[in-house]
Amino acid sequence: MTAQASKKTEFIKNVEKKTVLLSVAPLFLTILAPAFYLMGLSYHQAYLYQFGVSSNAFPLSLTDAYVNAYYACVFYCIDFLNIFKQDGIWIWLAFTFIGIVLFVFSVHKLTKGKAGSLKLPADVTKAINKLNTDENSLTFSLHFVSNEMLSAMKVALAIFAFIFFWIGVTLMGTFKGQDIVQQSKTDYLEKGxxxxxxxxxxxxxxxxxxxxxxxxxxxxxxxxxxxxxxxxxxxxxxxxxxxxxxxxxxxxxxxxxxxxxxxxxxxxxxxx
Structure with missing residues (x-):
C-alpha cells in the first residue's frame, strides 16, 4: 500500500506540474507573439528607411512580420557565434572561468566554520535589541515607511521592465535592419x-x-x-x-x- 500511495502521490505531482505549464504557456505566447510582430515590423521599417523608401509604400503582412523577426533573430545568433571565432576568445573564457572558481574557493575557505563563532559585544547587542519594532515606535514607523517605499519601488521597477522590454524588442529589429542595409549599400557603392x-x-x-x-x-x-x-x-x-x-x-x-x-x-x- 505504501508503494502504491507513493506512486499515486508522484503521479499527482507530475499532473500538477504539467497543469502549471499549460496555464503559463498561453500567457507566455500572448507576450511573445506581439513581441515578435513588433520586432519584424521595426526591422521592415528600418530596412526600407535606410534605402529612403517609405514603409507606407510597401505594407507588411502579418506573416512577413514574423518572417522578418525570425531572420533578425537568426542574424543576432550568427553575430553571437562569430564572437567565438575571434583569436584568443577561448583562452580568455578559460582564464575567466578559472578565476571565478578560485575566487569562490577562497571565499568559502576563509568563511568556513567562522560564521557561527562571530559574537557581538554586549553593548552592541543591547542597542540592537532596543531597535525591536515591537518596543520602539520610531523604529516601527521607519520600518513601516521603508516597506511601503520598497513596495512602491518594486511596482515602479516592474513597470520600467515592462516598458524596457517592448522598447528593447523594437530596437533589436531596428538596429538589425539598419545594419543589413548599411553593409549591402556600402559593398554596392564601393564595388558595384x-x-x-x-x-x-x-x-x-x-x-x-x-x-x-x-x-x-x-x-x-x-x-x-x-x-x-x-x-x-x-x-x-x-x-x-x-x-x-x-x-x-x-x-x-x-x-x-x-x-x-x-x-x-x-x-x-x-x-x-
Missing amino acids: CFISATTQLSNCHTIIDSQNNTINQGLLITVDGNRYALFTREGSSIQELPSGYKLHRQFSSQSAKEKGTSDKPLPSPVDD
Whole structure:
C-alpha cells in the first residue's frame, strides 16, 4: 500500500506540474507573439528607411512580420557565434572561468566554520535589541515607511521592465535592419554589382521584360504585387513591373578554388 500511495502521490505531482505549464504557456505566447510582430515590423521599417523608401509604400503582412523577426533573430545568433571565432576568445573564457572558481574557493575557505563563532559585544547587542519594532515606535514607523517605499519601488521597477522590454524588442529589429542595409549599400557603392565569393550569387537583381530586354539593374529592395523598389547609384526608385517580367540574379558555377576568395565584378547590363 505504501508503494502504491507513493506512486499515486508522484503521479499527482507530475499532473500538477504539467497543469502549471499549460496555464503559463498561453500567457507566455500572448507576450511573445506581439513581441515578435513588433520586432519584424521595426526591422521592415528600418530596412526600407535606410534605402529612403517609405514603409507606407510597401505594407507588411502579418506573416512577413514574423518572417522578418525570425531572420533578425537568426542574424543576432550568427553575430553571437562569430564572437567565438575571434583569436584568443577561448583562452580568455578559460582564464575567466578559472578565476571565478578560485575566487569562490577562497571565499568559502576563509568563511568556513567562522560564521557561527562571530559574537557581538554586549553593548552592541543591547542597542540592537532596543531597535525591536515591537518596543520602539520610531523604529516601527521607519520600518513601516521603508516597506511601503520598497513596495512602491518594486511596482515602479516592474513597470520600467515592462516598458524596457517592448522598447528593447523594437530596437533589436531596428538596429538589425539598419545594419543589413548599411553593409549591402556600402559593398554596392564601393564595388558595384559583383558575384560574392561566399555565396557565388550576384548582389544585384536584373529586371527583364517579356522581350528579354534589360529594364533595370541594382540592389532589389522589395517586390510587392506589380511594383518593385530598386537601389542604384542614382538612389532608390519605385517602379511598375512590366508584364511578363523576369527577375534575374546571376550565379557563378565555378568552384571555390577556381573563383578564388575575392568578389568578382559583373559587367554592365546589356539587352539580350
